[in-house]
Amino acid sequence: MKVTVFGIGYVGLVQAAVLAEVGHDVVCIDVNAERVEKLNQGIIPIYEPGLTPIVTSNFQAGRLRFTTDAAFGVEHGVIQFIAVGTPPDEDGSADLKYVLAVANTIASHMKSHKVVIDKSTVPVGTADKVKKHIEQVLAERGVSLSFDVVSNPEFLKEGAAVADCMRPERIIVGTYNDAPEPLMRELYEPFNRNHDKMIFMDVRSAELTKYAANCMLATKISFMNEMANLAELLGADIEAVRKGIGSDSRIGYHFIYPGCGYGGSCFPKDVQALIRTSEQNGYTPKILQAVEAVNNKQKYKLPTLVKSHFGDDLTGKTFAVWGLSFKPNTDDMREASSRVLLEELWAAGASVQAFDPQAMEETQRIYGVRSDFILSGTKEAALQGADGLIICTEWQQFKAPDFDLVKQQLKQAVIFDGRNLFDPERLKQRGFHYYAIGRGESVK
Ligand code: NAD
Ligand code: UDX
Structure with missing residues (x-):
């Protein structure tokens, strides 16, 4: 099938590559000319495991093309994906300007029937806006063309995005009527082999499903962070509690890991956006407000x-920081807890020597060159002469360090672990002062 994808970010690029991988003919459009040029030179703009080989092979096969030529993109696909960003605006609502700009582009250039699929995470009612917008532009052009608007939210996780798109657990499709169903089934048929993962519903329910999923997951995390804080005060070990409650299949082991707060491009912004949507509809979403407040506070846990x-005064102190990205296996720094940590350490007068396997370039781009900040070439180099080690992200390579070397390199054998990677008893025996999340060493 001929498919066009607007927006070549984390979602658009992965989705496009995966669709090309199964044989669809995909054209990707982005307004970022530099990004398009790089992709055409074989340079992949994001780090995502397994992405480079499928982008490269499908690009070489001519099934995956990148251009800024929107008119060409609209002409190409019957299917037109909108996969652009929906960042928070000043009051935390999702900003729809990029989504509506794409709707405008499609309506301005279309000459035949199109199925416009919204893959971006958008508030309930956005499909209506997209539909109205396209109708308006077509009326202004004085043409009468049919089109469908479909809500098809994306559930991929960064760091596992290719696998998630190749083997989705569900494919949510919101439609106004039955007309788009056959085309949507054909599009996703290669991913829908074992059992039917496609769940059809009305557009508003599809839009809300995406927010409800992310908010439920964020709620689990904030709940566990609250339990971790309570465990510290009560002298309990949250890791034992986690295993204890996770064994109840009604609760499950997923997304109950306490830590230094959730980050990323989705949870913080989507919880905030659903709070705004609720308030705009006269409803006070008490659970969501608490989820957000607990997380905002949890990001200050490590500092x-x-x-x-x-x-409080950290002047003259230097800290080694392991892990900068908001989670492992990505270079994404959006809303990362490390950013709160770095900024708090600097504000208190400390210097930082940091290491991350993938996110150092992005960190450099965000913070530039500073006299109180060194990006170290290895995790060991980050330790040299530091007063203590702080762990923000649970990259695999941080899980079994040479503790003798860590002790030798640090001025003080003290570790602040935002991801509960180590056994507190073992670290104590090795002579470390070990602070983790919800495992004793309480800070009231
Ligand atoms: P991103 O910021 O990585 O990429 C967005 C891309 O859209 C950018 O390259 C930008 O230049 C491009 N763009 C902006 N305006 C455009 C236009 N008019 N025409 C063409 N391209 C345009 O964003 P992302 O992380 O891929 O997220 C996209 C959407 O998907 C958001 O709504 C997000 O909430 C949702 N989502 C993201 C994830 C994730 O893990 N990142 C997961 C599920 C859903
Ligand atoms: C999330 C959703 O999982 C995904 O379905 C959606 O499409 C986009 O948003 P993502 O943000 O990529 O994906 O990563 P995720 O694995 O969900 O982690 C988000 C944040 O929560 C990270 O900062 C992570 O460290 C944190 N987290 C996750 C916890 O603190 N504890 C957990 O148990 C799980």
């Missing part, structure tokens, strides 16, 4: 632990 150990 608070550091200050409880070293005092």
Whole structure:
């Protein structure tokens, strides 16, 4: 099938590559000319495991093309994906300007029937807006053309995006009527082999399904972070509690890992956007407000632990930071907890020596060159002469360090672990002062 994807970010690029991989003929459009040029030179703009080989092979096969030529893109596909960003605006609502700009582009250039699929995460009612917008532009052009608008939210996780798109657990499709169903089934047929994963519903329910899923997951995390904070005060170990409750199949083991707060491009913005949607509809979403508040506070957990150990004034101190990305296997720094940590450490007068396997370039882009910041070439180099080690992201390579070397390199054998990677008892025996999340060493 001929498919066009607007927006070549984390979602658009992965989705486009995966669709090309199964044989669809995909054209990707982006307004970022530099990004398009790089992709045409074989340079992949994001780090995502398994993405480079499928982009490269499908690009070489001519099934995956990148251009800024929107008119060409509209002409190409019957299917027109909108996969552009929906960042928060000033009050936290999802900003729809990029989505509506694409709707405008499609309506301005279309000459035949199109199925416009919204893959971006958008508030309930957006499909209506897209539909109206296209109708208006077509009326202004004085043409009468049929089109469908479909809501087809994306559920991929960064760091596992290719696998998630190749083997989706569900494919949510919101439609106004039955007309788009055969085409949607044909599009996703290669991913829908074992059992029917396609769930058809009305557009508003599809739009809300995406927010409800992300908010439910964020709720689990904030709940566990609250339990972790309580465990510290009560002298309990949250890791034992996690295993204990996870064994109840009604609760399950997924998404109950306490830590230094959730980040990324989705949870913080989507919880905030659903709060705004609720408020705009006269409803006070108390659970969501609490989820957001707990997470905002949790992001200060690591700097608070550091200050409880070293005092509020960190002038002259240097800290090794392992992990900068918001989660492992990505270079994405959007809403990463590490950003709160770095900024708090700097504000208290400390210097930082940081290492991340993938996100150092992005960190450099965000913070530029600073006299109180060194991006170290290895995790060991980050330790040299530091007063303590702080772990923000659970990259595999941080899970079994040479503790003798860590101790030798640090001025003080102290570790602040935002991801509960180690056994507190073992670290104590090795002579470390070990602060983790919900495992003792309480900070009230
Ligand atoms: P992104 O910021 O990585 O990419 C968006 C891309 O759209 C950019 O390359 C930008 O230049 C391009 N763009 C903007 N306006 C355009 C236009 N008029 N025409 C063509 N291209 C345009 O965003 P993302 O992380 O891929 O997220 C996209 C959407 O998918 C968001 O709504 C997000 O909430 C949702 N989503 C993201 C994830 C994720 O893990 N990142 C997962 C599920 C859903
Ligand atoms: C999330 C959703 O999982 C995905 O379905 C949606 O499409 C986009 O948003 P993503 O943000 O890529 O995906 O990563 P995810 O694995 O969900 O982690 C988000 C944040 O939650 C990370 O900062 C992670 O460290 C944190 N997290 C996750 C926890 O703190 N504890 C957990 O148990 C799980």
